[in-house]
Amino acid sequence: MDIERDQRRFKQIVRGRIRDNLRKYITHGEMIGRKGRDLVSIPVPQLDVPRFKFGKNGSGGVGQGDGEVGDALGKPGQGPDGAGGAGSDPGGGHYLEVEVSLDELAEMLGNELELPRIKPKGAASIEAEKTKYNSIRQTGPESLRHVRRTYLRALKRQISTGSYEIGDPRVIPVKADKQYRSWNEVPQPQVNAAVVYMMDVSGSMTDEQKEIVRTEAFWIDAWLGKQYKGVEKRYIIHDAVAKEVDENTFYHTRESGGTRISSAYKVAADLIEREFPVADWNIYCFQFSDGDNWGDDNRKAFELLGEKLLPASNLFCYGQVESPYGSGDFIDALEKQYSDHEKLVLSEIADKDAIYESIRKFLGKGK
Amino acid sequence: MSMGPTSNLTPELAAMQVEIEEHARRYGLDFYPTIFELIDADQLNAIAARGGFPTRYPHWRFGMEYEQLSKGYHYGLQKIYEMVINNNPCYAYLMRSNAALDQKLVMAHVYGHCDFFKCNDWFSQTNRKMMDDMANHGTRIRRYMDQVGVEPVEDFIDACLSVEDLIDICSPFIQRREKKDNYRFGDREKQEEESRSPRFQAKGYMDSFVNPREVLLSKQLEAAEKGVARRIPEQPERDVLLFILEHAPLTSWQADVLSIVRDESYYFAPQAQTKIMNEGWASYWHSTIMINKAVTAVDIVNYADHHSGTLASSPTQLNPYKVGIELFRDIEDRWNRGAFGRDYDECEDVQQRRRWNTGAGLGRQKIFEVRRIHNDLTFIDEFLTLDFVRDHKLFRFGYNPGSEAYEIESREFPKVKQQLLQSLTNRGRPIISVVDGNYRNRGELYLRHDFSGVELQTDFAVDTLRNLERLWNRPVHIETVLENARAVLSFDGKNHEIEKGDSVDIPGLEAIT
Numbered sequence: 001m002d003i004e005r006d007q008r009r010f011k012q013i014v015r016g017r018i019r020d021n022l023r024k025y026i027t028h029g030e031m032i033g034r035k036g037r038d039l040v041s042i043p044v045p046q047l048d049v050p051r052f053k054f055g056k057n058g059s060g061g062v063g064q065g066d067g068e069v070g071d072a073l074g075k076p077g078q079g080p081d082g083a084g085g086a087g088s089d090p091g092g093g094h095y096l097e098v099e100v101s102l103d104e105l106a107e108m109l110g111n112e113l114e115l116p117r118i119k120p121k122g123a124a125s126i127e128a129e130k131t132k133y134n135s136i137r138q139t140g141p142e143s144l145r146h147v148r149r150t151y152l153r154a155l156k157r158q159i160s161t162g163s164y165e166i167g168d169p170r171v172i173p174v175k176a177d178k179q180y181r182s183w184n185e186v187p188q189p190q191v192n193a194a195v196v197y198m199m200d201v202s203g204s205m206t207d208e209q210k211e212i213v214r215t216e217a218f219w220i221d222a223w224l225g226k227q228y229k230g231v232e233k234r235y236i237i238h239d240a241v242a243k244e245v246d247e248n249t250f251y252h253t254r255e256s257g258g259t260r261i262s263s264a265y266k267v268a269a270d271l272i273e274r275e276f277p278v279a280d281w282n283i284y285c286f287q288f289s290d291g292d293n294w295g296d297d298n299r300k301a302f303e304l305l306g307e308k309l310l311p312a313s314n315l316f317c318y319g320q321v322e323s324p325y326g327s328g329d330f331i332d333a334l335e336k337q338y339s340d341h342e343k344l345v346l347s348e349i350a351d352k353d354a355i356y357e358s359i360r361k362f363l364g365k366g367k
Numbered sequence: 368m369s370m371g372p373t374s375n376l377t378p379e380l381a382a383m384q385v386e387i388e389e390h391a392r393r394y395g396l397d398f399y400p401t402i403f404e405l406i407d408a409d410q411l412n413a414i415a416a417r418g419g420f421p422t423r424y425p426h427w428r429f430g431m432e433y434e435q436l437s438k439g440y441h442y443g444l445q446k447i448y449e450m451v452i453n454n455n456p457c458y459a460y461l462m463r464s465n466a467a468l469d470q471k472l473v474m475a476h477v478y479g480h481c482d483f484f485k486c487n488d489w490f491s492q493t494n495r496k497m498m499d500d501m502a503n504h505g506t507r508i509r510r511y512m513d514q515v516g517v518e519p520v521e522d523f524i525d526a527c528l529s530v531e532d533l534i535d536i537c538s539p540f541i542q543r544r545e546k547k548d549n550y551r552f553g554d555r556e557k558q559e560e561e562s563r564s565p566r567f568q569a570k571g572y573m574d575s576f577v578n579p580r581e582v583l584l585s586k587q588l589e590a591a592e593k594g595v596a597r598r599i600p601e602q603p604e605r606d607v608l609l610f611i612l613e614h615a616p617l618t619s620w621q622a623d624v625l626s627i628v629r630d631e632s633y634y635f636a637p638q639a640q641t642k643i644m645n646e647g648w649a650s651y652w653h654s655t656i657m658i659n660k661a662v663t664a665v666d667i668v669n670y671a672d673h674h675s676g677t678l679a680s681s682p683t684q685l686n687p688y689k690v691g692i693e694l695f696r697d698i699e700d701r702w703n704r705g706a707f708g709r710d711y712d713e714c715e716d717v718q719q720r721r722r723w724n725t726g727a728g729l730g731r732q733k734i735f736e737v738r739r740i741h742n743d744l745t746f747i748d749e750f751l752t753l754d755f756v757r758d759h760k761l762f763r764f765g766y767n768p769g770s771e772a773y774e775i776e777s778r779e780f781p782k783v784k785q786q787l788l789q790s791l792t793n794r795g796r797p798i799i800s801v802v803d804g805n806y807r808n809r810g811e812l813y814l815r816h817d818f819s820g821v822e823l824q825t826d827f828a829v830d831t832l833r834n835l836e837r838l839w840n841r842p843v844h845i846e847t848v849l850e851n852a853r854a855v856l857s858f859d860g861k862n863h864e865i866e867k868g869d870s871v872d873i874p875g876l877e878a879i880t
Contacts, residue, residue, distance in 0.1 A: 003413035006430030009521070013427055049428065049528045050831045052797050052816065052845070055824030060765030060776065062685050062787045072772045073764055 014098050017044045018105075022112050025105075026219060027355045039099045106222035113360045115223065131183045140180025149179040193228040193282040193314075195221070196271065198264045200289035202239040203256045204325040212321055213288045214251050216355050220286060223363055228282065234271055238264040240294075244271060261293045261330065262301040269308035276312075283313045286362070291320045291328030298330070302337050310343050317345045317362040374402050380461070383471055390660045391478035395735065396652065398481035399495070400456040403474070411447055411462050412436040418635070419452045422502035424627070425509065426524055448677075449473045453484040453638070455495035468666045472673060475656040479649030482738075487644070489637040489742045492539035497634055504627045511620045523621055527628040529834035532796050533607035534629065536636045603800035603815065608632070610801045615839050625838070639794040640742045647691015648738050650677065654692070685787075690759075694746070697755055698737060699730035720754070744791045751787065753780045761787075789819065797823060799845070812839045816847035818871075823847050825856070825865075832858040 018025070025042060063073065109115070136146060154173035158164035164171075199205070199213055224231050235250035236242055239257035242264040268285060276283055293301070310316055320331040331346055338344050345365065347358040376384060384403055391398070406414070416433035417423040439445040448469065452458040459477040461470055484490050494500055512520045569577035604610045608629040612622060638645065654674060662670045678689045701707055705725030714720055741749065755761075756778075763786040765776045777783065792798070798817040806813035812835070816823060828845065835843045835858075842859035853868035 002425065003416060003429065003433050005425055006416075006427055007433055008430065009425075009427040009517075010430030010434065047431065049525060050827045050834065051529060051532055052799055052831050053824055053827055054795075054797060054821045055827075056766045057768070057822040057850075058766075059821045060763060060773070060786055061790055062761055062783055063764050063775075064685060064689075064759060064761055066760060067762065067775050069762075069775050069777060071775045072770065073774065 014044055014047065015100075015104075015108075017047065018042065018098075018100060019108050019112065022108055023356055026109065026359070027215070027352050039101055040105065042098065042100060044098050102222055103226060106219075106226045109219060109359075110223060110226070113356075113364070115360070115363045116365070117227065131185055133181050133183045135182045135184055137180050137182040138178070140182060144181040146179045146181050150177055153177040153179060192230050192232070192280070193224055193284060194232040194234065194272070194276045195224060195284045195286065196234045196236065196268050197250065198236045198238065198242075198268060198285065198287040198289075199250060200239070200259055200261070200264075200292075201237045201253045201255050202259045202292070203254070204259075204290050204292055204323050205254075205321070206324065209288075209290065209321040209323055210251055212349055212352060212355060213319070215352070216288075216319065216349070216358060217286065219355075219359050220284075220362065223359075224284065232276070234275075236264050236267050236271070238267075242267040258294055259289070259292050260297045261287075261289065262297050262304055265301055265304035265309060269304055269312075272308075272312050278312045285309055285313050285316045286319065287317070288319045288321055289328075289330060290323035290325070291330040292323075293328060293330045293333075298333050302333075306338070310338070310341060313343055315345065315362070315365060316343055317347070319347045319349050319358060319362070322348070322350045375405050376403055376461075377405070379467070380405065380470060383467070384474060387471060387474040387478065387656065387661060390656045391475070391482070391652065394652070394655065395731075396478055396482040398457060398478060398485050399454075401459060401477065401481050402456050403459050403461055403477075405461050405463050407463050408440055408446075409437065411450065411460055412440060414460060415447050415450055418631075419450055419458075420498065420501040422498070422505050424501075424505040424507075424524075425512070426521060428528070449476055449480075451477050451480040451484075452498065453490060453493060453495075453634075454498045457481045457484065458498065466669075468662070468669050469673060471661055472653050472657055472670065475661065476649045476653035478656075479652035480645060482652070483641070483645050483648050486739050487637075487641060487742075488740055489640055493637055494630075494634055500630070504631070507623060507627065511624065515620065520620075520624065523624055523837075524628065526834040526837045527608075527625050529831050530607060530611070530838070531628050531632045532794075533605075533799055534609075534632050534636065535605035536640060536793065538606055539633065599804040600801055603802050605798070605800045607799065607801050607814065610804065611838050614804050617838070636794065637742075640744070643687040643691045643694075643743045643791075644738065644741060644746050645691070646688045647693075647695050650688045650692040651695045651734075685761075693759060694750055694755065695734050695737070697752075698750055699734050701730075702733035703728055703730035705729070744788060747784070747787050747791060751784050756780050756783050789821075792819070797821075802846075806844065809841070811842040811844065814843070814845040816845060818848040822849055825849070828856055829858070829863055832856060832863070836860055 021044070067073075110117075133144075136149060150173050151171050154171050154177040155164065157174075157177060158171065197217060199210070221231070221233070233247070235245050235247055237245055237250055237253050237255075238260065239255040240260045240263065241257075242260075244267060245253065264287070272278070272283060305316070318331065318334060320328075331348060334344070334346060345362050347361045349355065349358050374381075380403070388401070413433055414421050416429045416436055423429070436445070436447070440447075446462075448462070448465070450460045457477075457480075459474075459481075461473060465473070484493075508520060508524075566574075566578045566583070599614070600610060608625065611617075612625055612629065617625065657670055657674075678686060678692065704723050705711070705727030706720070706723045711720065711723060714723070737746065737750070757780075761778075761783050762775050763777045763779075763783045764773050766772075767774050798819070799814050800817070801812065802815045803811075803813040805811075814835075823845075828847075832843050832845065842857060844855050844857045846853065846855050848854060848871060849865075849867065852870045855866045855868070857864040857866070
């Protein structure tokens, strides 16, 4: 019975629906935070066959058990046409939850945004292990038995013990003759990438802006993770001073001080120098801010950017997130200073809906 | 003996089948030969996903169903114990991993279903060779997929499935109109002649008395009026699928696919109409056979555990197994005690009613009769009593839009019963008919939902119209009631429209709410 065929078709249709709604998933961060390992579970609209059926309004059913009139009942069962409800099925909506691998989503994102594949630079550095069947052992599962070698050994044994008869050329392996294929871990050279995220956590950046940053970073990670085997991530927050933090702190810190962007650039430059030699690493910098900077700091920031960060990076992306407290002019200053630097990408992110375009801008260079 | 050619039971299970079948027959159950097949969980899930038919046509939704079933199984959330196919011979599946005791129980349960399939009148018109026909359907649809491509066929099936519920579940028992092949077009002139002058035979000199001129004229007028008022369909048509099949501009493969969907829909309809009875009946028999005959002292605890699992109930989902078996037992008990009829009904003393016993001993006979003539709707209508509702703590619940939750609304007997009956009417699905196939004289399709107090779910309705339009190829409409006002939802191939009309009084609605 060919249930696999139906299953394949079903999955194919699911992928189609996801692709159709990808923009919504991307910009509304529906699956972020639900990430369990490499799978995300996302709601796909309308996969069931639509029918004329009863809605909730005026619906009800008959149940069984204790309770007073007016008591609330848990979520009603989802039996489709049971006597329980007037055909209504409040638990099951118009959505179906499906699981997709992050990798696959990133692939869809790439196709959707027409992102170019990145051509990694640098020599291989991290070595991942890969298993290869390139050796022989005395024990192992029968499925891996090496027939030719086994018979060869049996033949040798028979000849040396004199039990091989030319007239009756039978080769019968005994247990000691058996040989099995086996594997070894083979080091695999790989190209690597480091991503440095910088974010302004001064008072003017609200939770909403951070959510935008988080959403955008999620997709950037997913995409880069597809291009490189090992991606190292570093997080830097700053107000007037900067420090390196872990991912969780990055998204959940709020300071009240002023803003000095150069402080973050300094920490980033030191970090890169210390941990990621330019020759071996593909380095990506993403900076998010509402664009307010202490006036006299711009000069120092540009200096660091021009001398250290831009030369070291494959790409330096600056995203200016619009804030309710008004947005600053750092983006304009950057534009003026490095108007057409090939490694610098600027993007203004007005709201959640702008995330989609912003990602395209950042990653569209294929660097 | 009913061992079919494909049965692959182990000798132990085969012996078990002989034993259980023997018990079932002695109790008076009557069934077609029954073939058990022993299969793995994965196979069972795959067959269940196809509605019990391994050879059914290919379609993505079976894949979806399978995915859900097998996930549920592997996470240990659900497990299918039994599956029986209404066919002659009956096919039933046993899961290989079940313990021997469970297999015994399942067999006993299966014989209950097999008896029900054969003997219940609502199944009397179902196709008993459905195994073969499903395979034929599969072959035909695969062939169309080869001819025009997988996707067009599957898409078209999607559209058909959207309206597969819209059949007339009573039509297998009623001849509503002449069969198509009875039309004789050659007789048309003669018919017209007749309609022009419906004369009685009379000799010439009597003619003006037997057929007075003025009567003839008025008859003629009447006939003419009738001709003008003639519309398609003449009466609202509940079998929407048939109407589409006969009138929509379908290609031959499309018409064939639609007719397949319709056949299968009619095949499955009686099962939806008798869920409570069928499961109740099977549970009644597995418990009777097991307790009295088949279960040993060693197994009784395991049996009880399994049995109670089957009959567990939840507050918001009536368990058909549970309600069914309890009702059958209640009927058996009452008819054994003679607790029915006028004297009993008129007795108001609760104690006396409880103790009532005329020693009638008609219980077994009665439940056999009930399983022959009733469906869920009439079963509940006839046998759900005040005492039963109280004893089993039934209540009616409803959706409270304020709290967005379901709440217990009432424990009053009439309301509980009314709600249950409403849930069971037309298998719990909205009653919808074609009213006009030439709406606005523009070949548009106009359906009407007979509103009975529960609104249609609009987003689903809108999507369904979309699919309906694909079948009909012209604008489609459905008249219903939304927020107490008459409303017509339309789709013209591009745009959806909801036209709201006057508020309406729904007759009889008071009785429900």
